[in-house]
Amino acid sequence: MKAIVRKQFGGPEVLGIADRPLPAVKPGCVLIRVRAFGLNRAELYMRRGLWGDVAEVSGIECVGSAVQDATGILREGQTVVALMGGMGRTIDGSYAEYVVVPATNVVAVESDLDWEHLAALPEAYAVAWTCLHRNLEVKAGQRLVVRGGTSSLGQAAIDIGRQLGVEVIATTRRPAGEVLLRSLGAAHVVTTADESCTLGTAPGWPGGKVDAVLDLIGNSTVLDSMRATRRGGRVCLAGFLGGLAPLAGFDPLSQMPSGVHLSFFGSFNFGTPDFPLSDVPMQQIVDSEASGLYRGKPAHVFGFSEVPIAHELMERNEAVGKCVVLV
Numbered sequence: 107m108k109a110i111v112r113k114q115f116g117g118p119e120v121l122g123i124a125d126r127p128l129p130a131v132k133p134g135c136v137l138i139r140v141r142a143f144g145l146n147r148a149e150l151y152m153r154r155g156l157w158g159d160v161a162e163v164s165g166i167e168c169v170g171s172a173v174q175d176a177t178g179i180l181r182e183g184q185t186v187v188a189l190m191g192g193m194g195r196t197i198d199g200s201y202a203e204y205v206v207v208p209a210t211n212v213v214a215v216e217s218d219l220d221w222e223h224l225a226a227l228p229e230a231y232a233v234a235w236t237c238l239h240r241n242l243e244v245k246a247g248q249r250l251v252v253r254g255g256t257s258s259l260g261q262a263a264i265d266i267g268r269q270l271g272v273e274v275i276a277t278t279r280r281p282a283g284e285v286l287l288r289s290l291g292a293a294h295v296v297t298t299a300d301e302s303c304t305l306g307t308a309p310g311w312p313g314g315k316v317d318a319v320l321d322l323i324g325n326s327t328v329l330d331s332m333r334a335t336r337r338g339g340r341v342c343l344a345g346f347l348g349g350l351a352p353l354a355g356f357d358p359l360s361q362m363p364s365g366v367h368l369s370f371f372g373s374f375n376f377g378t379p380d381f382p383l384s385d386v387p388m389q390q391i392v393d394s395e396a397s398g399l400y401r402g403k404p405a406h407v408f409g410f411s412e413v414p415i416a417h418e419l420m421e422r423n424e425a426v427g428k429c430v431v432l433v
Contacts, residue, residue, distance in 0.1 A: 109163050109202035110413045115155030118414035118421070121201075126163070129198065129206040136175045136212045138188055142225035143168040143200040144258075144404075145416055145429040147347070152194060153417065156350070165200030166193050166373075167229040169221060170433075177209045187228040187388060188212045190376045201413060203433055210377035213388045219396055226258070226404040226428040227395060232386045233344060233373050234262035234320075238270070240385075241342040241369045242318040246271030249314075251305065253331060254322030254347045255292065256283045258405075258428035263320050264290040265400045275312060277305070286426070290401060305334040315339070323348040328368070329361055337365035344371045404430040 111124040131137045144167050152160045167189040172180040180186065191211030193199035198206075217224055238244050250267050254260045255276030267274045268291030276292035278284070284295040296310040305311055315336040321328050322345030331341045362368070375381040394400040405427025408416045416429045 107203040108410070109198070110165075110410070111162050111201075112153055112164060115153065118153070118417040120153065121414045121417065123411060126198075126202065128204055131174050131176050131206060133176050134209055135206050136177075136180060136186070136188075136209050137173040137204060137206050138168065138170045138186060138212070139173050140168045140200055140203055140205055140433045141170040142221040142430055142432050144225050144227075144229055145413075145420065145431065146229055147257075147345075147420065149194060150417060150421060151350070157195070160195050161193075161198045163198035163201050164194040165202070165205070166190055166195075167225075168193075168200035168205060169224045169228065172212075172214070173204070175209065179209065180212070180214055184214050185217060185224075186212050186214050187224070187392075189228045189232060189383070190373050195374075201431075208377060211383055213383055213386075215389050215392045217392045217396060219392065222404055222407045222430045222432055223395070223402075224392065225430045226402050227391060228388070229373060230258045230262040230428060231266070231391045231395075231400070231402060232376065232383070232388065233259055233371065234266050235386055235391065236381070237320050237342045237344050237371050238263060238266055238272075241344075241371050242320065242340045244270060244272050244318050247273070248317035249273045249275065251275045251277065251296075251316050251319040251331065251334065252292075252322070253277045253305075253319060253327060254345055255287050255290075255295075256280060256426050257322055257345065257347060258425075259345060260320075260322055261286075261290055261427060262400075262402060264292055265402060267291070269394070269399055275316065277308070280426070283426070304330050318342070320344060322346075325351060325353040328353070332363050332366045332368060335363070335366045337363075338367075340367045340369065342369050342371055402428070404428045406430070407432060
């Protein structure tokens with residue numbers, strides 16, 4: 107089979123097509139013929155070697171057809187979505203024609219969506235759904251900040267929040283991003299010049315405190331996100347658009363506002379006993395996309411050989427949405 111293999115750690119140029127053996131099906135796993143896969147910022151860090159020793163074939167999500175299921179649950183040819191389960195980290199990932207994934211991280215769906223459209227959904231919408239419904243427990247009528255709104259995960263969160271009847275306040279560093287964010291359903295768009303900009307003083311801030319913040323920027327903004335949240339409100343840290351640097355001199359006793367709940371969600375937890383993928387209504391997400399309730403179309407679609415070009419686009423922060431690769 108063909109796969110995109112990382113020759114060494116480095117820039118996009120280290121990625122190239124190579125022949126690899128068809129992966130063997132292991133107990134408890136599913137062999138998938140990959141039809142398309144979404145790209146994620148995490149894969150940039152893996153390629154650079156910033157996350158330690160990772161698999162030579164990257165990719166943490168895909169959509170495709172089941173070829174063989176060692177558990178006997180899925181039938182051959184069934185449409186599936188897969189995410190995480192060690193893909194791209196401890197096992198070869200989805201940048202390939204075939205991939206073997208733990209059955210705990212594979213979900214069968216029925217859909218008439220094109221492969222590239224379907225591939226824009228798994229990681230972004232599964233994470234957004236989990237953050238909003240589980241960590242943040244947002245409800246209709248509440249005010250939610252999506253910090254990093256033009257990212258694929260941010261757009262998915264706005265999409266889901268709008269359908270929940272939440273008043274969404276989205277942030278962006280792109281003045282041109284306001285039209286996109288409002289088209290997705292953001293009631294307010296806050297333009298932050300840089301990561302040090304506080305929400306309360308940023309252009310577009312509607313005033314007052316909010317019920318919840320989904321912070322996709324990371325450590326550099328999480329304290330400000332907490333200060334913008336009411337007593338009893340929640341902040342969920344679920345991204346690192348601002349980088350992986352730790353919060354220097356963090357002193358919870360003096361810096362964290364009393365009564366605001368802070369949590370973290372990482373999608374690498376999907377498939378574990380605490381975060382079963384079955385908790386995410388993937389079929390409902392796919393149906394909502396097909397009916398037009400969700401608007402998760404890919405921002406860019408690339409061919410298999412164009413993965414390095416897609417990585418370059420993401421590194422320039424010019425993707426503004428989900429990049430998808432057709433296999």
